[in-house]
Amino acid sequence: MENILKRYKDCGSCRALRGTVAVCAVFVQEPGNVWTEAEIREQQTAQTEALQYLLQQARVSGVPLRFRQTVRRMNTQRVWAYGDVQGFEDAYANSEGKRSLSECVAALNAAAGTEQAAFVFLFKKEGVSFASCASSVYFSEAVFMYGKLHFPVLHELLHLFGAVDLFYPPAVTKEAVRLFPRSVMYNGADPNCRELDDLTRYLIGWTDQTSPKAMALLHAGAGLTAEDIQRGMAEVFNAEYTTVYFPDGVYYGPIKNWHMEGRGRMEWNDGAVYEGDFVGGRAHGRGTLRTADGRVYRGVFVNGKFRG
Ligand SMILES: [Zn+2]
Numbered sequence: 001m002e003n004i005l006k007r008y009k010d011c012g013s014c015r016a017l018r019g020t021v022a023v024c025a026v027f028v029q030e031p032g033n034v035w036t037e038a039e040i041r042e043q044q045t046a047q048t049e050a051l052q053y054l055l056q057q058a059r060v061s062g063v064p065l066r067f068r069q070t071v072r073r074m075n076t077q078r079v080w081a082y083g084d085v086q087g088f089e090d091a092y093a094n095s096e097g098k099r100s101l102s103e104c105v106a107a108l109n110a111a112a113g114t115e116q117a118a119f120v121f122l123f124k125k126e127g128v129s130f131a132s133c134a135s136s137v138y139f140s141e142a143v144f145m146y147g148k149l150h151f152p153v154l155h156e157l158l159h160l161f162g163a164v165d166l167f168y169p170p171a172v173t174k175e176a177v178r179l180f181p182r183s184v185m186y187n188g189a190d191p192n193c194r195e196l197d198d199l200t201r202y203l204i205g206w207t208d209q210t211s212p213k214a215m216a217l218l219h220a221g222a223g224l225t226a227e228d229i230q231r232g233m234a235e236v237f238n239a240e241y242t243t244v245y246f247p248d249g250v251y252y253g254p255i256k257n258w259h260m261e262g263r264g265r266m267e268w269n270d271g272a273v274y275e276g277d278f279v280g281g282r283a284h285g286r287g288t289l290r291t292a293d294g295r296v297y298r299g300v301f302v303n304g305k306f307r308g
Helices: 002-009 037-061 085-095 101-112 153-160 170-179 198-203 212-220 226-237
Strands: 019-029 065-075 116-123 130-132 142-146 238-246 249-256 262-268 273-279 282-290 296-302
Touching: 019 037, 019 101, 037 065, 037 153, 065 101, 085 101, 085 116, 101 116, 116 153, 130 153, 142 153, 170 212, 170 238, 198 212
Parallel strands: 019 065, 019 116, 116 142
Antiparallel strands: 130 142, 238 249, 249 262, 262 273, 273 282, 282 296
């Protein structure tokens, strides 16, 4: 356990989520992916709400915490490939007259009078949001958000301060569903998942106590190496056959772009079962649904609804 804690707590300039933290939101304007003023306001509101929530939680926990928020825009001449983190970071640093994002982080800290700083890069195009830090595949202090999905900024920011995902691998998910189904680290995209679980509170430095629940998650495998996570993410986002635990049931089958897609089987906790085609996470195509009270629907499903 010591190794895990050391690895996650020593990530760059972000160590524990306490004190004053500079958060710089950078709205990235690519050709064809340009933010409107209304959209920028909307995203800023969402980010401020997420930070307010953290502040409120910190207060309740007796943790001193403040944020210094700034906003910037970056105009680029090219559309950045999803995942070209290093290339993009270099370009951003360059646009700021710096050699690396680390230098940008240092400059942000110097300007804000803080010791910890995080960049939140907001892209308008589609993609899965992620944090780029020591606890993930890449190393820097930045969060990459993609506009066409929900903005799970809370989840991603917590990564920068040591939090780990609870949706992978299956053994961890299984424990997380049982212990913390509403944890923001279990499902950052679901607005109902806003809770800070015991393990997260421990990893972000809000408590020195490892609760039995936190230990259960660690023993189940939470806090993997960067390579493990990279491999695991690939499996979670795209798998020919996998098992995904949800708060209300279990899915067995293929996953594409993080959605149930292809021929699979969903078993709900109440006993209902659907076996058949899935598209974009919903029953869509040919399949059979047996409801909890024993009714059977066999035929064509469209967007999760039986059509006959
Ligand atoms: Zn995550």
